[in-house]
Amino acid sequence: MDTSNLKNQEDIQRYVVTFSSTVKDAWSAHSMTKKITKHSKEWWNEQCFVCINKYHESGDIDSWKAFKAAVQNAKRIFFD
Numbered sequence: 001m002d003t004s005n006l007k008n009q010e011d012i013q014r015y016v017v018t019f020s021s022t023v024k025d026a027w028s029a030h031s032m033t034k035k036i037t038k039h040s041k042e043w044w045n046e047q048c049f050v051c052i053n054k055y056h057e058s059g060d061i062d063s064w065k066a067f068k069a070a071v072q073n074a075k076r077i078f079f080d
Helices: 009-030 046-058 061-079
Strands: none
Touching: 046 061
C-alpha cells in the first residue's frame, strides 16, 4: 500500500480503513478456529510443542527422548 500521497486527515482515514479491511480479509481467509474435543490434551504445554517440532525437524533419537521427557513432566505437573 502506497503511503506517499497522504496529504490530509481524510487521506489518512481512507488509508486506515483500507488497511484494516485488508487485515480483516486476511484474518478471515487464513485463521482457524481451535476445536476442543474429548481427545484434546489439557496437559500439553509449550515445552511439548517445542520438543515435538525439534524431533520432526531432526528425526534423531535424542530429540525423541527429550520430547518424551517433556510429556512426562507436563503430565506430572498437570495431574499433581
